[in-house]
Amino acid sequence: MSAELRVGLAWLSELRLSSGAGSGMCLLLGATGVGKSLLVKRLQTILPCRAGGGGGPEGRGDPRGAGGERGGVRRGRSGWGRGPAGEPSLAPLRVLDFLAQLSSRDGKGDLGDPPPTRPTVGTNLTDIVAQKKITIRELGGCMGPIWSSYYGNCHSLLFMVDASNPTQLSASCVQLLGLLSAEELAKASVLILFNKIDLPCYMTIEEMKSLIRLPDLMACAKQNITTLEISAWKGTGLSDVLRWLQDTHRTNG
Ligand SMILES: Nc1nc2c(ncn2[C@@H]2O[C@H](COP(=O)(O)OP(=O)(O)OP(=O)(O)O)[C@@H](O)[C@H]2O)c(=O)[nH]1
């Protein structure tokens, strides 16, 4: 095969990946400051990722500009190359080792210092490879009024709540009700993440479930709903998030 043909085929396969072919779409939503961007960054350190540009983690500009979102620098051809800061990313088998490590330490694996984040103005697209390619689309909390423009083609939904912020809980509950009643999300699997359980004043999952009357919501909802307590800061529960994504997109996406 000629060198030009090889380059052409590699380019076509990049194009196929960047168009989202064969991937499942996961929406990551929640009020501002709950920890969505930090979660994505933590997943990026565990798994091989491809992050979109434009509306990136601290993205700006037209949030609906698909070209802009995808216009960023590709990080490694195969997805198993170098990580966001040029550090080597983990090979497939090492991902499993890493997950085992996270679990064996009660979810508190050594992920290093949490990277800084800024409020997401726009959308932040990240492809992770957890058996299948899954595209995680974080929408900034400040984009709440137009979240619904992104519901189409969504296979799964991560909805994050700040477990250390009781004053935000009722607003989060209203957002969740809106999501669960959206027709376009009726078939999506939903994972509710109660984040920031590393903080001393956090509400327990039982307290939050009862405050937002989650059992009643779950009884009425069309979606399959799961809940998890996590700390994106410490890494607690991240292995469970990855397992849920894998299981959900194996059958769904
Ligand atoms: N203690 C603690 N802090 C966290 C945790 N997760 C996120 N944070 C912090 O909370 C702040 C907001 O986090 P972001 O990830 O930017 O929040 P976001 O949900 O993406 O916010 P928007 O983009 O504005 O919607 C940052 O200072 C994070 O470091 C956590 O599990 N524990």
Ligand SMILES: [Mg+2]
């Ligand atoms: Mg964010």
